[in-house]
Structures are given as structure tokens and as C-alpha cells.
Amino acid sequence: MTPQDKETILRLLAQHRIMTVATVRADGWPQATTVGYASEGLALYFLCGRQSQKAANIAADDRISLTIDHDTRDPMGIEGLSMAAHAYPIDDPAEEARVIELMVAKFPEYRSLPQPDLAGIQPFMVVPEVISVLDYRKGFGHSDLVTVTEADRGSKFGARIVHQALLRLSENASNWQLRPAPKFRNRHRPLPRPLHLQQAH
Secondary structure, eight states: OOHHHHHHHHHHHHHOOEEEEEEEOTTSOEEEEEEEOEEETTEEEEEEETTSHHHHHHHHOOEEEEEEOOOOSOGGGOEEEEEEEEEEEOOOHHHHHHHHHHHHHHOGGGGGSOOOOGGGEEEEEEEEEEEEEEEGGGSTTOEEEEEOOHHHHOHHHHHHHHHHHHHHHHHHHHHHHHSOOOOOTTTTOOOSSOOOOOOOO
């Protein structure tokens, strides 16, 4: 990613507040929904209900696609972003609080609204892998495809990704230890016929 690419991406992320997120349903049908987001560098964050279809989709397949853009009367002035990314649930209380602060800073009008029950809200961290920078000012349908590297994300972002991954591994290990021992049926059932070893020649 060139410095110019990163500057453009960060400008567009700061300029907008709404994105459309596409997830994969269990039946294979894509589902697109609109959510508000906050960003910090190339990290994006959004909130949704823990019991929502979107959260269930991501739990089964964390791959998402998203678009960020705006309406314009000039078709040659279209400018926006689309991304292929992974979405990871945030379950660390300190990190959850930090994401809420980022969202409130992006949407200050939230302060005057009735406060929702945060226990029912799931924050997500979006890790972009490929970003398409759409800019019709450079020509109709023009886009620049940018692959995001660890160096592009920065050390702090990478540390958060590792932290979340370790939390998920720890949770999965705990869940595995709590599972009841599997029951094996017919463990001592005799073989259907005697085995004969073929003599090697």
C-alpha cells in the first residue's frame, strides 16, 4: 500500500459514518445490512445485537464484504471504498468499552438517546484484507485494488488482532474441556469376519 493509497483510505473512512456489510447466511445466501461504524487507522468497528442474524452469520463464517460511499448528483464524482475483510467479535470488557467510546465520538448524538442494554450488544472488529478504492474522477468505474499487509495495519492493530485471537482460543479450549466425554457405541462389538493376514511373497 502506497502512502497515497493509505491517505485516501483514511480520509474516506473519516469522512463517512455508514457502511453496508455483507455476511454469509447458513443457507449460503448473502445478507447485506447497513451499520454505523467507527475507525481507528485501518481498523473498523461496528455494533450489532448478540442475537441478530448478522452476528450468527459471522460466528459461522467471519468473512465479510463491505462498502462505504455516499450519494452524489455527479456520476463522475463517485468515490468510495469496498473491502474484503474478516470480522471478529470483541469480548474483552476493556476493549468493548474502548469501542463504545469510539462509536460515541463518531456519533455524538448517541449521548442524547436512551442508553441501550450493552449486555445485548456485540462489538465487532473488522480486519481488512483487500481494499478497492473507487474513484470515478479518474475515469468511469476506475478503482485501485490495494492489498493490506501487517505493516499497513501497524503494530497496535496487529497486537489487538493477536489479543482477540488468543481470547478466542482460550474460550474454545474452555468450552472443549467442559464438553461431556463422547459416548462410543459398540466398542466391543466383534468383527464381522476373522482377519487373515496375507503372506508376503
